[in-house]
Amino acid sequence: MTKYALRKITIAIDGYSSCGKSTLAKAMARELGYIYVDSGAMYRAITLNFIRQHVDISNQEEVNNALQDIHIHFQKDKEGNNHMILNEEDVEAEIRQMQVSSMVSQVAAIPQVRRVLVEQQRKMGQQKGIVMDGRDIGTVVFPDAELKIFLTASPEIRAIRRYQELLNKNQDTSLMEVRTNLAMRDRIDSTREDSPLRQANDAIVIDNTYLNEAEQLQKALDYALTLIET
Ligand code: DC
Numbered sequence: 134m135t136k137y138a139l140r141k142i143t144i145a146i147d148g149y150s151s152c153g154k155s156t157l158a159k160a161m162a163r164e165l166g167y168i169y170v171d172s173g174a175m176y177r178a179i180t181l182n183f184i185r186q187h188v189d190i191s192n193q194e195e196v197n198n199a200l201q202d203i204h205i206h207f208q209k210d211k212e213g214n215n216h217m218i219l220n221e222e223d224v225e226a227e228i229r230q231m232q233v234s235s236m237v238s239q240v241a242a243i244p245q246v247r248r249v250l251v252e253q254q255r256k257m258g259q260q261k262g263i264v265m266d267g268r269d270i271g272t273v274v275f276p277d278a279e280l281k282i283f284l285t286a287s288p289e290i291r292a293i294r295r296y297q298e299l300l301n302k303n304q305d306t307s308l309m310e311v312r313t314n315l316a317m318r319d320r321i322d323s324t325r326e327d328s329p330l331r332q333a334n335d336a337i338v339i340d341n342t343y344l345n346e347a348e349q350l351q352k353a354l355d356y357a358l359t360l361i362e363t
Contacts, residue, residue: 141260142278143277144167145265145281145336146284148266148330151292152291168257171217173237176241178219178224193245200245200246230304231306238318247269251328258274269328272333287342291315292308296311
């Protein structure tokens with residue numbers, strides 16, 4: 134229990150790729166004693182499975198059949214970090230690799246995939262006390278969320294941060310490759326027909342281009358605490 138665990142609300146954090154949504158969501162959940170769900174990891178796990186099984190994503194029947202054999206859930210490690218488990222296998226590291234990043238937006242645009250995952254995400258949020266980040270959390274998954282945050286940062290800053298993150302994980306990539314991947318995902322995610330990325334009308338915008346992690350957390354917590362304490 135934390136000092137803030139007074140009233141449980143639902144917190145939705147949306148935004149473009151690599152603008153720090155997971156960092157913020159994780160920190161808010163820790164401060165508030167809430168559950169944290171990285172919905173992008175779920176789309177990534179499905180994508181990894183499709184790549185491994187050579188699923189033709191333009192074939193609806195193949196996609197439906199593949200989805201029936203996929204079971205995903207999160208499991209905490211000793212440090213309390215969530216790991217994505219795909220059919221009993223820990224795929225947390227593999228889903229972050231460029232091979233998955235370059236396919237995930239195409240897979241996330243498939244309506245059957247979204248239907249399955251949105252249902253699972255809503256179940257996770259039934260008891261409230263949850264921070265979930267993604268692209269459609271405030272608009273589709275939890276349209277009634279008490280707090281919706283739309284996070285933004287300049288494309289260049291996002292690419293540099295992401296590149297740094299991949300370098301720290303010893304992944305072989307270039308800033309140019311990261312920049313191109315982010316631009317492609319932003320375009321596909323915001324122009325797809327089913328649940329495109331957009332700012333919910335009642336979302337609060339936080340631009341973190343010039344904010345550090347502590348500053349952005351404080352800003353977001355201030356909004357959350359106003360709601361929780363009233
Ligand atoms: O947050 P992320 O970069 O790990 O997400 C990976 C991809 O999954 C992203 O390019 C779009 C998709 N996604 C989505 O369509 N809806 C969500 N709620 C979360 C992610």
